[in-house]
Amino acid sequence: MQTYDKIIRNGSIVNVEGIKKGDIAIKDGKIVEIAERINGSAAEEIDATGLHVLPGLVDTHVHFNEPGRAEWEGLATGSASLAAGGVTTFFDMPLNSTPPTIDGEAFDAKAALAEEKSVVDYRLWGGMVPENLDKLEELHNKGVIGFKAFMSNSGIADFGYAEDVTLFKGMQVIKGLDSILAVHAESDIITGQLANYMKENGQVSARDYVNSRPILSEMEAVSRILAYAEATGCKLHVVHASSGEVVQIIADAKKRGIDVTVETCPHYLSLTVSDLEKLGPIAKCAPPLRDEEHVESLWQLLKDGEIDVIGSDHSPSPLDFKEGKGIFEAWGGISGAQTTLNVLLEEGYWKREVSLEKIVQVAAENPAKRFGLYPAKGTIAAGSDADLAIVNLEESFTLQAEDLRYRHKYSPYVGRTFRGKVQYTVSNGEVVFADNKVVTE
Numbered sequence: 040m041q042t043y044d045k046i047i048r049n050g051s052i053v054n055v056e057g058i059k060k061g062d063i064a065i066k067d068g069k070i071v072e073i074a075e076r077i078n079g080s081a082a083e084e085i086d087a088t089g090l091h092v093l094p095g096l097v098d099t100h101v102h103f104n105e106p107g108r109a110e111w112e113g114l115a116t117g118s119a120s121l122a123a124g125g126v127t128t129f130f131d132m133p134l135n136s137t138p139p140t141i142d143g144e145a146f147d148a149k150a151a152l153a154e155e156k157s158v159v160d161y162r163l164w165g166g167m168v169p170e171n172l173d174k175l176e177e178l179h180n181k182g183v184i185g186f187k188a189f190m191s192n193s194g195i196a197d198f199g200y201a202e203d204v205t206l207f208k209g210m211q212v213i214k215g216l217d218s219i220l221a222v223h224a225e226s227d228i229i230t231g232q233l234a235n236y237m238k239e240n241g242q243v244s245a246r247d248y249v250n251s252r253p254i255l256s257e258m259e260a261v262s263r264i265l266a267y268a269e270a271t272g273c274k275l276h277v278v279h280a281s282s283g284e285v286v287q288i289i290a291d292a293k294k295r296g297i298d299v300t301v302e303t304c305p306h307y308l309s310l311t312v313s314d315l316e317k318l319g320p321i322a323k324c325a326p327p328l329r330d331e332e333h334v335e336s337l338w339q340l341l342k343d344g345e346i347d348v349i350g351s352d353h354s355p356s357p358l359d360f361k362e363g364k365g366i367f368e369a370w371g372g373i374s375g376a377q378t379t380l381n382v383l384l385e386e387g388y389w390k391r392e393v394s395l396e397k398i399v400q401v402a403a404e405n406p407a408k409r410f411g412l413y414p415a416k417g418t419i420a421a422g423s424d425a426d427l428a429i430v431n432l433e434e435s436f437t438l439q440a441e442d443l444r445y446r447h448k449y450s451p452y453v454g455r456t457f458r459g460k461v462q463y464t465v466s467n468g469e470v471v472f473a474d475n476k477v478v479t480e
């Protein structure tokens with residue numbers, strides 16, 4: 040008689056608390072038992088001898104563009120890329136899809152598509168824009184994971200940035216809902232005026248673009264939004280901090296008792312301005328890539344526990360929004376949803392002695408905890424959802440464009456060699472990636 044649906048045998052099971060060898064039994068999409076040796080039988084067994092079993096990653100920050108801009112990415116391709124990268128839950132951002140997720144109707148439209156097309160689990164962000172403060176409650180009741188606002192031009196005409204009054208009023212509403220606001224924190228005044236100045240003066244190199252969005256612009260916006268968080272009591276999550284200075288401001292605010300967390304992205308931990316100079320707009324993002332010293336300071340802060348969450352900020356576009364355009368005109372956004380774990384393992388575990396426990400904490404457990412999904416997600420425990428990334432740490436590979444499951448098969452990481460290859464991804468008890476194939480392939 041079969042007792043379980045699946046048993047994962049003899050893997051090194053990684054949680055924040057430590058690494059233990061053993062077996063994991065799965066039934067009805069959940070982990071039901073973890074032990075050194077499980078005696079029951081199962082319909083399917085996976086031999087994880089020599090492999091590490093991590094909680095499936097929770098990527099709190101992707102832009103999958105559907106509905107309305109599915110030719111940029113799409114929920115099927117986007118979620119397939121996550122499955123190939125060991126990510127089992129994503130939170131889709133409210134913008135770069137049309138309509139943006141700024142009311143209940145738009146939420147329903149995207150949720151229906153995600154339900155139909157995604158191969159992994161998901162949640163949706165709601166947007167907060169100047170026009171929809173009266174829709175935040177409706178979005179909250181639909182089940183958004185939180186709200187996202189931009190403090191500078193989003194690059195998308197139907198998703199306006201939130202100026203100070205919208206931020207302040209909106210945060211009062213979100214506090215009342217006991218939800219959370221995530222912000223893209225760059226000053227629109229600083230970035231807007233510097234970009235105009237550069238362009239008027241013919242300063243249009245990669246370095247000029249970076250200088251038009253200085254770290255100071257992030258520091259100013261973060262300091263301002265922290266003041267609003269303090270005044271309103273609204274929970275705050277700052278996305279894509281690009282430098283240690285920004286993280287440090289947030290660390291100081293935490294000490295003052297402000298309920299704030301901070302994300303950085305794999306690209307700020309692995310790419311620099313010189314990559315932008317070499318690769319051009321495929322490495323363009325906002326905030327921009329910084330110099331090497333900032334990469335190192337982010338790693339140090341991650342080790343010190345000051346970085347809460349790693350999100351990919353996968354924000355792709357068709358290649359012709361990138362190529363043949365000046366750096367200021369090209370689409371800003373890096374394609375990285377598939378390679379988050381690869382970057383963390385190669386650049387963190389292998390090169391900088393970041394522990395696997397720490398990687399699991401910032402990429403799975405903390406994201407799940409911050410957004411109310413823990414312990415169903417973000418950990419390997421009896422009773423949790425069976426979301427697993429099973430990895431061969433020793434296997435190295437050089438990323439090829441054809442390995443990418445994105446709609447548009449480009450990324451600044453193509454050609455890089457990574458140690459640590461995902462062998463299996465299990466989402467809600469189903470194997471969604473194995474033998475180098477996503478289940479839909």
Ligand SMILES: NC(=O)N[C@H]1NC(=O)NC1=O
Binds near residue numbers: 323325326354
């Ligand atoms: N609209 C959008 O996705 N913008 C993203 N791209 C990027 O590089 N930073 C962002 O905030």
Ligand SMILES: [Zn+2]
Binds near residue numbers: 223278279325
């Ligand atoms: Zn952003």
Ligand SMILES: [Zn+2]
Binds near residue numbers: 100352
């Ligand atoms: Zn983003």
